[in-house]
Amino acid sequence: MTVSVASAALAGIDAALITVETRVCPGMGYLIVGLPGDAVKESLFRVESAISSLELTMPRQKILVCLAPAGVRKEGAVFDLPIALSILAASDQLAPEQLEGFLFTGELSLTGKLRPVKGALSVAMEAHKNGFQRLVLPKENAAEAAMVSDLAVFGFERLEQVIGFLTDPERVKPEPVPDVKERPDNLLFVADFADVQGQAEVKRALEIMAAGGHNGLLTGPPGSGKTMLAARLPGIMPPLTLDEALETTRVYSVAGALDSSGLMTQRPFRAPHHTASDIAMVGGGPVAMPGEISLAHQGVLFLDELPEFHRQVLEVLRQPLEDRQIVISRASYTVTFPANFVLLAAMNPCPCGFYRHTTRKCVCTPHAIRKYLAKISGPLLDRIDLHVGVGPADMTKAQTESSAAVRARVIAARDVQMERAGRCNGLMNPAMVKSFCALGKTETAVLQQAMVQHKLSARSYERILKVARTVADLAGEAHISLAHLAEAISYRVK
Ligand SMILES: Nc1ncnc2c1ncn2[C@@H]1O[C@H](COP(=O)(O)OP(=O)(O)O)[C@@H](O)[C@H]1O
């Protein structure tokens, strides 16, 4: 007999519907076909052990499992549960009708325990999209999957519970739908702007980055508070919209980095160490996994001690900084992960750290300084909109504004941008820049002159306009004035 059961495979942060077709026929041996990865091929051994340990019968016949469509690569142990159920149905130990209308995913242990899977939220979204009304998966993943409304989600700890449930599904209540609209605000950051004394100019620059989604670089001597300031950027960014939160949650779910609470409500702040490899940074590996740039999606990617990073790691950032996503192509797969982050970097001005310091003396040779700065490529610097000098902290300055006060202005400025373009200024396309960043005669002349004088690239021209737009939005102005433009240029030509 042949039995079909619905399941799903992950590709990037999307899931694709997979049909598990199982046939039990005379003969001996197991076979799984349909582009299965290693873990999928091993599935039948786990399934056999799980079924046997439950005093059910693994058929002593030929078992053929076909995963369709064959063109989609299948990875991981997520097909264990649908394969086990399809074998039981194909050998008359379950009624095949009982599996209809359900989508199943879950890894099995040798004793029939259900182990959590990656990407459960994406699987739930795919199930809903394909008209399934019910999803069965491991208990640990239930809260996450239940965020998809109009889909009944059932989480179980063991295979025999699933079988018991299928014989009488009405008996069990689905996982309650968490009220994701009642999101807690993301002001739970412990790091507050008020902790940082002085540094008004740096804070202003961070406010612009948060408001418009622009990239920045903090340069200053050791101990001037660069790391401390950077950690406070996510706390002044606007709260995630529901769609943004769902997308970030899907990335973390696919990475297996989601805690059990479900929806991610805070903007991520990722600070990979400078020894990070390019795979750790952009993603990849034998089974496609999101890297730091995708874990920073909708949040901040902080690269502390920028010149210490491997040059090739910095080079691979260029493409996602433009495209806001990363396409990873390997021999065995091609996947796309979202990577829309604000890049914030920090560095010392020279190897010793005290070049142009007010009181300390720099001991570096001009050659050493040039070599140090040359570690960061021009194309990467070109994509950094705000170059900010951080001076030694003036600890005598009185306490300043809290993150909440700064954030209120950021939210107001961001609302204007969303209303106008449906996106933040940093994400405007050329047509939007043209229509929303129009300059007057004087301003145009000033920008032209700055371009020539500082040998700026065409890319920086557009990026200066975007920052100027954000400065104007923070001021609540409809038009970019000379003062707005001058401030934007000043961040470019340090
Ligand atoms: N403006 C400041 N206000 C309060 N504390 C500061 C300030 N600047 C620096 N510090 C203190 O100095 C420490 C070192 O700062 P840090 O951010 O690590 O500097 P950097 O990254 O520039 O080397 C911080 O942990 C903090 O205790």
Ligand SMILES: [Mg+2]
């Ligand atoms: Mg530091």
Ligand SMILES: [Zn+2]
């Ligand atoms: Zn020096």
